[in-house]
Amino acid sequence: MPLAKANLGFPRVVSAGTTVSISTVTASAGVARTQYIRSIIVFNSTVGTANTDLTQQVQIYMVPGSAGVVGTATVGNALARVSLASNDTFFFEPQYPLTLGNTGDSIQVFNEGTFNAGAATNPINVVVVGDREA
Secondary structure, three states: OEEEEOOOOEEEEEEOOEEEEEEEEOOOEEOOOEEEEEEEEEEOOOOOOOOOOOOOOEEEEEEEEOOOOOOOOOOHHHEEEEEEOOOEEEEEOOOEEEEEEOOOOOOEEEEOOOOOOOOOOOEEEEEEEEEEEE
């Protein structure tokens, strides 16, 4: 299985109160291209925002696809919940890569914002580091 040695994506902005699929397995010529996730980097940038001293709560999910369609993040597929201080960066680096092998499998991130008694409304930036089959 040759690897593409390609970027899995650029940083994605996740607005407060939203869940975003930051990496999703797609099919090429009807064949799913397995992804190997080595790291997920989350950054709470407060530069230029009104909330420069509030902590952001972030949840990371590994979501199985459903009949080839991106599934829904639930408590059953949560991997981590982290509190990020202003201008802080979090590195989620499992010892072995997370493997997404079926069309629709995804890594999703939820920026809690004001959910769960939170007060922060800033967006966060997220990037996935890894590789996929060629």
